[in-house]
Amino acid sequence: MSTKKTDIGSDNGSNSDNKHVDPDQLAEALDNMGDEDLKAERALRKQVKKTARSPEETRNALRRYTRIFYDIQRLRIQCAGRTYDRATGTEIQLHEVDIALLEERSKGLARTEKHAFNDIKAFLETIPAYTEILAERPRFKGIGPTMAGVILSEVDITRANTASALWKYCGIAPIPGHRCTSCNDTVIKKNDAWVHEFNRKSKCSISVLSNKNVIESHKSERPTKGEKLPYNKFLKTKMVGVLGGCLLKAASPYRSFYDNYKHRLQSAGKGRDDGHRHQMAMRYMVKMVLLDIWKDWRTLEGLEVRPSYQEEYLGHKHAG
Numbered sequence: 001m002s003t004k005k006t007d008i009g010s011d012n013g014s015n016s017d018n019k020h021v022d023p024d025q026l027a028e029a030l031d032n033m034g035d036e037d038l039k040a041e042r043a044l045r046k047q048v049k050k051t052a053r054s055p056e057e058t059r060n061a062l063r064r065y066t067r068i069f070y071d072i073q074r075l076r077i078q079c080a081g082r083t084y085d086r087a088t089g090t091e092i093q094l095h096e097v098d099i100a101l102l103e104e105r106s107k108g109l110a111r112t113e114k115h116a117f118n119d120i121k122a123f124l125e126t127i128p129a130y131t132e133i134l135a136e137r138p139r140f141k142g143i144g145p146t147m148a149g150v151i152l153s154e155v156d157i158t159r160a161n162t163a164s165a166l167w168k169y170c171g172i173a174p175i176p177g178h179r180c181t182s183c184n185d186t187v188i189k190k191n192d193a194w195v196h197e198f199n200r201k202s203k204c205s206i207s208v209l210s211n212k213n214v215i216e217s218h219k220s221e222r223p224t225k226g227e228k229l230p231y232n233k234f235l236k237t238k239m240v241g242v243l244g245g246c247l248l249k250a251a252s253p254y255r256s257f258y259d260n261y262k263h264r265l266q267s268a269g270k271g272r273d274d275g276h277r278h279q280m281a282m283r284y285m286v287k288m289v290l291l292d293i294w295k296d297w298r299t300l301e302g303l304e305v306r307p308s309y310q311e312e313y314l315g316h317k318h319a320g
Contacts, residue, residue: 142250171236
């Protein structure tokens with residue numbers, strides 16, 4: 001970091017009344033200010049574990065714990081960037097005391113984020129769907145407390161009668177669409193003519209599309225202006241944008257679904273490019289994880305567990 005720190009009384013020593021403030025001492029003093037609050041917080045956390053709740057109260061409380069954690073995390077990341085240069089060759093003119101206090105605020109948010117994380121962990125210990133399913137290792141390696149909190153709080157398993165319904169609510173169920181035979185990108189009908197749905201940097205070799213250049217396919221569901229979202233936007237963001245990457249980084253057993261599916265896509269020549277195939281394989285892997293969670297969770301709750309569409313109608317076997 002090239003942040004410029006200006007010494008106190010740097011005007012040739014003319015401001016000699018100012019005393020140097022040690023940033024470490026300042027941070028230590030601020031750390032000691034919240035000891036009583038921490039004791040009260042731990043006592044509340046113990047009480048939370050002992051409290052009996054209805055299923056709806058449990059889900060609503062967990063949803064708030066989880067959402068608050070991500071709110072604090074976003075604010076912590078924003079705050080941490082206030083004392084860092086934004087571009088090469090730039091400097092932020094700040095006094096060292098101001099830098100110390102601003103960095104302490106960022107550290108304070110990091111501590112608060114950690115406390116919010118511990119709140120989620122403590123609350124999850126009261127939920128059988130976590131202790132008996134999602135906490136199982138190494139099977140669900142890569143799904144930590146925060147991601148478990150997202151799944152268990154955003155999904156009402158009693159309403160997800162099929163795995164497909166769960167996928168649709170998560171925003172990862174494909175919908176019917178059409179694709180260009182040349183670039184494999186999605187196309188739509190506009191003024192009775194086929195046009196590419198998105199104006200991408202890599203242009204298609206076919207400028208004028210005809211029916212022979214278009215095939216029936218599927219595509220991801222996207223927001224439609226003026227219409228209510230058919231899926232949970234927050235849940236989709238976490239499933240597609242976070243969970244998939246966590247499973248890959250943690251070397252989850254479900255990594256095999258990603259590798260095998262991506263290989264099939266490459267062999268069949270599907271996808272616009274390797275990045276597109278990567279995203280398709282990620283979604284497939286997340287769907288297989290959710291399928292197993294759905295089965296185990298419905299079984300735990302004593303609810304009917306129907307085979308997935310692929311198993312019931314296509315005869316496929318899913319090895320989870």
